[in-house]
Amino acid sequence: MATATVVFLVIGGVGLAILAFALLGGEIAHIGGLGGDGLVSLEAIAGFLGALGFAGAITAELLDARTPALVSIAAAVALVAAFATAWLALRFSRAARDMPTDATPTRQHLVGTLGVVVTRVPAGGGFGEVRVRLGGQPVKLYARADQALPAGTPIFVVEAPTDTSVVVEATPPTGKA
Structure with missing residues (x-):
């Protein structure tokens, strides 16, 4: 060499x-x-x-x-x-x-999302769990509601007091056959 x-x-x-x-x-x-x-x-x-x-x-x-x-x-x-x-x-x-990317989702992006109750949400002050889609990804969050919501209930997020918890309301079933 x-x-x-x-x-x-x-x-x-x-x-x-x-x-x-x-x-x-x-x-x-x-x-x-x-x-x-x-x-x-x-x-x-x-x-x-x-x-x-x-x-x-x-x-x-x-x-x-x-x-x-x-x-x-x-x-x-x-x-x-x-x-x-x-x-x-x-x-x-x-x-x-310099590749453009999407903005990082924040808790403000949670408000208005649809999801489903995973763990029963008790009425009043207790927490249950819900699953919503944020940026195309499933996200599991702690949830509070004014009324008790059993597992499987479709929900709508009305508020996101923290990054890991939301306030939800039940929505009517979609009627899928």
């Missing part, structure tokens, strides 16, 4: 180590202002170094680069691969970071 190949492999290994750091804890460091808000992301730097090292090592081995001219050709090929990979990494990391 040529010395150039070993040097390129070390550079590629450093790129992989930076990528692992960026993916597992890069937000902690904010190294030198690099990152999501900077000109270049840590992922792009890792992609650049990884592609530079591994493309250079592959090319150096294929050319059996033992002369300065062949090492220069391997480095040129490696630079082309490195810039292309860094550009892709930058685009993908920005796309993932």
